[in-house]
Amino acid sequence: MFTFAQITDFHISMPEGMADRTYQTARHLRVAVAHLNGLPQRPEFVLCTGDLVDRGGDEEYALLADILGQLTMPFYLIPGNHDDRAAMRRAFPGHAYLAGHDGFMQYTIEAWEPRLIALDTLIPGEPGGRLCPQRLDWLHERLGEQPDRPTIIFMHHPPFRTGLTKMDNAGLEDNAGLVGIVRRHAQVEAVLAGHVHRFITRRFAGTVAMTAPGPAHQVDLNLGAEEKLSLIMEPPAGLLHLWLGGDDGLVSHVSYTGGCYQGVTVFADGQWIRDAPPLAPSIPLP
Numbered sequence: 001m002f003t004f005a006q007i008t009d010f011h012i013s014m015p016e017g018m019a020d021r022t023y024q025t026a027r028h029l030r031v032a033v034a035h036l037n038g039l040p041q042r043p044e045f046v047l048c049t050g051d052l053v054d055r056g057g058d059e060e061y062a063l064l065a066d067i068l069g070q071l072t073m074p075f076y077l078i079p080g081n082h083d084d085r086a087a088m089r090r091a092f093p094g095h096a097y098l099a100g101h102d103g104f105m106q107y108t109i110e111a112w113e114p115r116l117i118a119l120d121t122l123i124p125g126e127p128g129g130r131l132c133p134q135r136l137d138w139l140h141e142r143l144g145e146q147p148d149r150p151t152i153i154f155m156h157h158p159p160f161r162t163g164l165t166k167m168d169n170a171g172l173e174d175n176a177g178l179v180g181i182v183r184r185h186a187q188v189e190a191v192l193a194g195h196v197h198r199f200i201t202r203r204f205a206g207t208v209a210m211t212a213p214g215p216a217h218q219v220d221l222n223l224g225a226e227e228k229l230s231l232i233m234e235p236p237a238g239l240l241h242l243w244l245g246g247d248d249g250l251v252s253h254v255s256y257t258g259g260c261y262q263g264v265t266v267f268a269d270g271q272w273i274r275d276a277p278p279l280a281p282s283i284p285l286p
């Protein structure tokens with residue numbers, strides 16, 4: 001029995017960048033890292049499921065590497081739509097797995113049971129995600145290698161509609177290929193994703209899929225609204241996955257990482273509106 005953590009959608013920006021000015025993303029990630037290091041159920045490793053930085057520049061990745069370097073356990077990265085593969089590789093030269101396969105940052109982690117498989121949904125320059133035949137073929141081959149070993153897939157874009165319309169419009173292009181493959185491989189215990197800055201879960205292709213909340217800003221729970229997207233400082237969090245193994249499998253918990261604020265940013269009528277009151281910490285940050 002052991003735990004591993006999933007944190008996602010850090011959107012690290014430089015101090016003058018919008019994400020840092022509005023949501024203090026770097027500071028929140030530092031708080032999340034301290035939280036994970038201090039957990040009594042110390043995670044064996046940490047999955048970082050994309051949108052690691054906000055603009056994809058080298059400076060942002062250098063700051064990210066500095067913050068994640070404080071983790072006292074191994075961590076693994078995949079890209080989200082805000083990321084740049086080449087800049088990620090430059091910033092994390094010790095992470096050889098980022099070389100990936102055919103240019104995509106897809107890899108397996110074999111050190112633990114369950115086995116972990118990373119998928120790369122990035123389409124450079126676009127908010128939505130894609131699993132092209134090349135990426136899906138690779139997944140199908142990997143799953144065929146060890147059909148009896150419990151396996152967890154992790155990726156940035158969730159492979160299901162969430163009801164958050166504006167996020168769904170920037171979601172995974174087509175999930176049919178992934179559904180077809182996962183259905184044929186009963187060893188898949190879960191599919192873990194990010195992108196939507198909320199905890200959401202559903203039955204998926206014979207397994208369970210879920211998304212993790214963010215360590216800074218969340219997407220407001222606003223179901224069915226066509227145009228409106230609000231980013232809100234609900235309590236920052238990540239997921240703490242508990243591997244019980246055997247018939248008990250994987251159990252996933254929300255773990256609040258600290259640094260709770262009030263304040264809101266709203267996307268409405270085609271533009272961002274930032275007339276919310278100044279961020280007021282309800283829990284002091286270090």
Ligand SMILES: [Fe+2]
Nearest residue numbers: 051080081195
């Ligand atoms: Fe994203």
